[in-house]
Amino acid sequence: MTEPQKIDPARIKSFIRRQGRATAGQKLALESHWDKYCLSPQANFDAEQAFGRQAPLIVEIGFGNGDSLAAMAEANPDLNYLGIEVHRPGVGHLMMLLEQRGINNVRIYHHDAIEILEQKIADYSLAGVHLFFPDPWQKRRHHKRRIVRPSFVELLNKKLQTGGYFHAATDWEHYAHDMLGILSAGAGLQNSSLSNDFCERPTYRPLTKFENRGLGLGHGVWDLIFRKV
Numbered sequence: 001m002t003e004p005q006k007i008d009p010a011r012i013k014s015f016i017r018r019q020g021r022a023t024a025g026q027k028l029a030l031e032s033h034w035d036k037y038c039l040s041p042q043a044n045f046d047a048e049q050a051f052g053r054q055a056p057l058i059v060e061i062g063f064g065n066g067d068s069l070a071a072m073a074e075a076n077p078d079l080n081y082l083g084i085e086v087h088r089p090g091v092g093h094l095m096m097l098l099e100q101r102g103i104n105n106v107r108i109y110h111h112d113a114i115e116i117l118e119q120k121i122a123d124y125s126l127a128g129v130h131l132f133f134p135d136p137w138q139k140r141r142h143h144k145r146r147i148v149r150p151s152f153v154e155l156l157n158k159k160l161q162t163g164g165y166f167h168a169a170t171d172w173e174h175y176a177h178d179m180l181g182i183l184s185a186g187a188g189l190q191n192s193s194l195s196n197d198f199c200e201r202p203t204y205r206p207l208t209k210f211e212n213r214g215l216g217l218g219h220g221v222w223d224l225i226f227r228k229v
């Protein structure tokens with residue numbers, strides 16, 4: 001009898017590809033600007049080549065429609081931003097914003113962020129990683145899909161440079177406490193809050209689409225910032 005195949009929990013995807021249709025504007029952006037902003041997951045990643053300059057690199061995982069990523073990049077022209085998103089219309093939306101507002105410090109991977117971090121990003125190279133309002137996977141049997149899990153914290157620890165930070169925010173209380181526990185237990189990262197708890201929303205983080213949705217439903221918001229020591 002053959003052994004049932006075990007699924008490595010680290011390989012369970014944090015997303016299911018949504019079938020949402022791109023709007024006409026997003027479609028146009030996807031057709032016209034792909035080569036300008038999107039990087040190939042098949043090629044090596046060279047930050048200096050991708051951005052045409054050296055600057056601290058911030059990764060945003062799951063930027064959704066990219067409103068908040070575009071706002072942060074516009075407000076911080078001295079930083080390079082790498083957005084990673086699996087939802088194609090969202091990639092189109094972000095490129096539309098970048099084009100309309102002449103924002104030059106953002107590049108995009110349309111791919112699974114875990115694979116990009118593991119396979120493309122050099123160790124100890126990131127100044128920051130943002131994860132804003134990740135899919136909460138509310139049902140207990142789906143918790144294994146949550147992107148913040150011990151293997152993710154190990155990956156962060158490997159990719160962040162010393163002094164680099166991980167910033168997560170969520171409007172789901174259970175996920176907030178889950179993340180706090182997992183991050184606090186992981187080696188190498190230290191809670192930036194003196195009380196080892198959640199922190200105030202830093203002014204650099206704009207309100208996001210999913211945050212607004214959560215606030216509309218009466219949810220609270222929890223921010224967490226951990227630094228690589």
Ligand SMILES: C[S@@+](CC[C@H](N)C(=O)[O-])C[C@H]1O[C@@H](n2cnc3c(N)ncnc32)[C@H](O)[C@@H]1O
Pocket residue numbers: 014015061062063064065084085086087090111112113114131132133134135136147208209210211
């Ligand atoms: C709930 S939405 C939040 C979007 C945005 N950050 C916001 O606050 O409005 C989560 C997003 O993460 C993306 N996502 C989930 N897992 C991902 C992964 N492993 N790699 C890239 N994107 C991912 C989903 O496609 C989705 O757009």
